[in-house]
Amino acid sequence: MEQAETALAERIAERRAGLGDPRALVGEMRRSTLLVPLADGGLWSARSGGVRWVCGFTDEAALARFALHHAPGGRSLEYAELLGARIVDEIVPSLGEPAGLAVDIATQDGSMFFPPVAGIVPDGAAVDTGEEGRA
Structure with a gap:
């Protein structure tokens, strides 16, 4: 791992340095x-930009x-270990709203967002295919 x-x-x-192949990045995320922190009986998430x-x-x-x-009182966070593919292929579409994956959001100059677009999430959950909500 x-x-x-x-x-x-x-x-x-x-x-982030403008190098590399975006498809290789998506493939690496999937593998x-x-x-993923747990909160309120589910996975921790945040809403931004719709x-x-x-x-x-x-x-x-x-x-x-x-x-x-983000941990209340400085406590440790419980978390689940999930494949990136499971997050974008199963969890994101099940949320019933535009959703994506944000990786390492607390790492300065090291975060990456995988938005709800074709090629990252299934077409039925992608906001750029006109099929949103059909999954």
Whole structure:
């Protein structure tokens, strides 16, 4: 698992630097196991720009940076380990609203957003196909 997480963080760094292949980044996200905090009986998410973002982290250090600002009273966060593919193929479409995946949001210059568009989420959940809500 460590190697895949490192690979995703490396692909994110490449894209943020304007390098690398976006398809390779999406592929790496799909193959990677992400740590997703649990909250209120489900997965921790945030809404921004009309999109619900499921938040995932590439490793415990990235999750710990997030927990510093979002865990009540500085407590540790419980989390699920989920494949990126499961998040974007199953969980995102089940939310019933435009949703995507936000990775490492508490890592300065290391976050990446995977929006609800074709090629990332199933067409029925993508906002750019005209099929939203048919999933």
